[in-house]
Amino acid sequence: MPSRDQVHYFGAGPAPLPTPVLEEASKVLLNYNDTGVGITEISHRSPDANAILAHTQSCLRKLLDIPESDGPDGYQIMFLQGGGSGEFSAVVYHMVSLWLARLTTKKQQGLDHEVQKMKLDYLVTGSWSLKASQEAARLVGSEHVNIVTDARKHNDGKFGVIPPSDSWTPSKHADDVALTYYCDNETVDGVEFPSAPDGPNLVADMSSNFLSRPVDVRKHAAIFGGAQKNVGTTGITIAIVSNSILPPHSGMADSKLLRKLGLPVGPIVLDWPTIAKNNSLYNTLPIFDVWIAGQVMQRLLDQSPEDKSPRITTQAAESNQKAELLYSILDASDVYSVVPDRSVRSRMNICLRIKGGDADAEKAFLKGAESKGLLGLKGHRSVGGIRISNYNAVPVAAAEKLAQYLKDFAKEQEGGKANGSV
Structure with missing residues (x-):
């Protein structure tokens, strides 16, 4: 049987973790912080759990230079469950509700007609952005989903390119666009954006290149990624969400109005305002997975000079x-x-x-x-x-x-x- 140092694993996810983190994990599984209780056994609402959560959030802010959580220019760091696929849905639920809330501040009559104009812009550059666009079409109807670009149409029916931006067809009116969605790195197809695209209400799936390079967080309304590639274990999804699209800095449409207009109402465990309000502790958060992510992030910080930003x-x-x-x-x-x-x-x-x-x-x-x-x-x-x-x-x-x-x-x-x- 080979030892761990004799094997190198290049799988796409779940992916390798640093050996020192796993060695420490084996200890805290049995006894965390000299409590005599294993880390998977502590309450997610305990002081220890809250300290783990705060440490991981702090590390991530330093690594990516994420603005602090206060004020309209701030960003919330949330930990959710459901993986990247869960966030395919969450972004639609949230951004559609936000779009409708903004619409109702301008108009109270003729909403049915106005909703017909709503668009969700998707850049389809690989398998995962394709799945995300298909989920959006399932939730709100394909008539509301605008494919800004489909890379297959520029590459003999296969993914493998990102078409030049002058060939894209974004929705004509920015006010109609609930979100602009892209997948920063396509795991299946080996395609990565050289830099973030432009578009109103920009949302990025960064599951497979998260914490591998600097990110212009302030350009995005939201960024999300499953932890199991570069950050940690399968079990948590990290979301970085602008306060500008969260209460009290923005409104959310009433569920009755959403249903009346034929728009989806999402499950509470994917609701960003609820998760943010409860500091990711609305339901039972897998604290061990957050701890792993925090240890990985701390190692990245320790390897980087303190005078660099982002770290x-x-x-x-x-x-x-x-x-x-x-x-x-x-x-x-x-x-x-x-x-x-x-x-x-x-x-x-x-x-x-x-x-x-x-x-x-x-x-x-x-x-x-x-x-x-x-x-x-x-x-x-x-x-x-x-x-x-x-x-x-x-x-x-x-x-x-x-x-x-x-x-x-x-x-x-x-x-x-x-x-x-x-």
Whole structure:
């Protein structure tokens, strides 16, 4: 049986966690803070739990330079359940309610007609933004969902590009737009936005590149991400939400009015105002998962000079270093073909094919990688191929070992071709 230091895992999620965090976790599971009680057994409303919550929020503010929680320019940091898929729905529930509340401050009559103009703008650049747009259409009707861009229409029916912004078709009137939605990094398709797009009421899914580079938080109405990629364990979703779209700085439409107009009323556990008002403790929060996230964030802070802001820049440099190393090896050999366009290659999820998608060659690659302790490299079931997930907890040494294997495998395949092998 291999030891943990003999194996390097490149799976897309749940993803690796830093070994020191897991070692400490094994201790607090049995006895947290010398209480004689394990961390999964403490009350989520206890002083210990509140301290864990405050510490994790504080770390995240420093890492991403998130404005403090007070005032209309502030941002709330919330921990929810339901994963990124839950937030596909939550953003619709909240932003539609907010849009309607703003409308009713201007008009009291003819709301049925005005609601017909409402639009939710979606940038569809991969599998996850596609799913989000489909959920929005399910909740409010496809007539309200405007696909600003669909990358498949620019790439022979496949994802792998982000079309130029001058080809996008955003809704004509900003006042009609309840939200503009994009997925910053498409895990399945290996596509990452070089920078945040523009659009009214901007909402971002950052599940798979969260805490891997600086983010212009102030440009967004809301940012969310599942924790299980770069932050922690499966079980919590992190949302960063502007006070400007939360009470008392904004109104929310009454549920009776929403129903009357045929618009959805969301479940209370996905309701951002409720979660924010209760500091993420409306229902039982999995405090152990918040603790894990806080420990991961603290490690990132400890690795970054205190005079830097945002503090995530040190990790960003390491993420770039690993990605550049791996892409340089892939680009140097005809054995490999990187799937997405060079201009939008993800630093987190490196998607490739071997010998143009040769099934036997890809099986041989995976088998050889596994024999060397390089695991989790199989592509998503919907697209196949190979996927290298280069998350924060993948150390530079692991990327270097994989880079050497990529070189050796390519040399072996090229040698076989020269000898007439198939």
